[in-house]
Amino acid sequence: MFGAVAAPAGLLDGTMRRSPLAAAGLTLALAALGAGAALVAARRFARALGSAQVGAEALARGEPPRVDARGIAEVGRLGEALERSAALLAARAAERDQHLARAEAARAEAVSASRTRDEFLAMLGHELRNPLAPIATALHLLEQRGHADTREHAVIRRQLAHLQRLVDDLLDVSRITRGKVELHRERVEAALFVGRAIEMAKDLLEQRRHRLTVDVPPGLFVDGDPVRLAQVVANLLSNAARYTPPGGNVHVGALRERDRVRLWVRDDGVGLARGLLGSIFEPFVQGPGGAEPHQGGLGLGLTLVKSFVALHGGEVVAHSDGPGRGSTFAVELPAAAAARAEPLRPPARGTRPPPPASLRVLVVDDNADAAETLANLLTLAGHEVKTAPDGPTALDLATAFRPQVAVLDIGLPVMDGYELALRLRDRLAGAVPAMVAVSGYGQAADLERSRAAGCCAHLVKPAAVDQVLAELDRIAAQRVAPAAEHA
DSSP states (O other): OOOOOOOOHHHHHHHHHHHHHHHHHHHHHHHHHHHHHHHHHHHHHHHHHHHHHHHHHHHHTTSOOOOOOTTOHHHHHHHHHHHHHHHHHHHHHHHHHHHHHHHHHHHHHHHHHHHHHHHHHHHHHHHHHHHHHHHHHHHHHHHHTTOOOSHHHHHHHHHHHHHHHHHHHHHHHHHHHTTOOOOOOEEEEHHHHHHHHHHHHHHHHHHTTOEEEEEOOTTOEEEEOHHHHHHHHHHHHHHHHHTSOTTOEEEEEEEEETTEEEEEEEEOSSOOOGGGTTTTTSTTOOOSSOSOGGGOOOSOHHHHHHHHHHHTTOEEEEEOSSTTSOEEEEEEEEBOOSTTOOOOOOOOOSOOOOOSSOOEEEEEOSOHHHHHHHHHHHHHTTOEEEEESSHHHHHHHHHHHOOSEEEEESSOSSSOHHHHHHHHHHHTTTSOOEEEEEESOOSHHHHHHHHHTTEEEEEESSOOHHHHHHHHHHHHHHHHHHHHHHO
């Protein structure tokens, strides 16, 4: 049933011998192929990783990362992650730049607003001084003529002095914020500038019937500006007077502690809440429960105290045990050696010698009230006076009048007082008058401009009546002296 298949034995033996050799060859071929593929893959992977490294370095520099993944999924995902990081960093950088731009715009706006505020305060103080000058002069004229002895005139006198202090505070704050304050230092005794401060604050203390005690021993010397130091103490006294109920107690004391002079003003007034102690020296900050509104201020007095004390290298602190328990303001200043100090003599009041001679005076002011009241005052003092509202009119009038003195308002229309002074010198070359500048500005640069224009004096509005008359007396005396020497 079954058939048989026969094959030669040699054929079968040859096939069996060739099979291992073929398998070995195939294995070697496959190994070589695998090694080549691995080498190619390794090179591709190395190039992909190198591309990823370059992309990461580009990202670190803020440049777009470009990654060639070479078909390697993992490196491709790494490249995508780097690209997302780059996009996120770009968005954050744009957001940062926007914030910086807004912050810079806000800073520039704040600087501009601060500059505008300072310029406004300076302009406001100057403009307020213009009407103050004729008011003060008119009141002085009434006093000279014996018509200012009523209670109403006393009220005007007090309120005028108060308004002048407010204007001075505005101008001082403006100068401080603009860095325009100049100290005229000398060695001065504390008792002397405290005495001047008491004189400045006396009216308010007396008006509110306070009892003032002073314990400032002699021999306490500081190196400072006596005018500004007197203003510091006067502001502290005025502050104590305003925030102490009528009939209260105000005490001024001083002593030396090592190389410092410590001075304090203490009252038994309304006191300060703890939360107010940290801001009481800031501009326009006022404590509650003070004096009546018409006796208050702008909240600048203590700001000026802190600023002036700091300019002297000192410090001021406030202390209170709480509302209703009074306040103490203590000032510390660097002490100076007593041996080199010179006494500060207060200006004489109420006594002025008669003028050595009558003068022809030309008053130039576009404020008619100011010009008229000053002219009346000078006429009452024995001088011959004419007025002009502007520069061109003054030049025409000066040609015929030949003034010996010209009182020039600096803020004139058409041409300012500086230009008018120069033109008067050209017009009256043979008989140039002594020129006195009057301005609401009184910084060193303003005085220098007046000197450069040929003015012999620069008075700040509202100039005190005694100051104006004393200046004319000085000019008259200088004119009389050469004539006497020549005779």
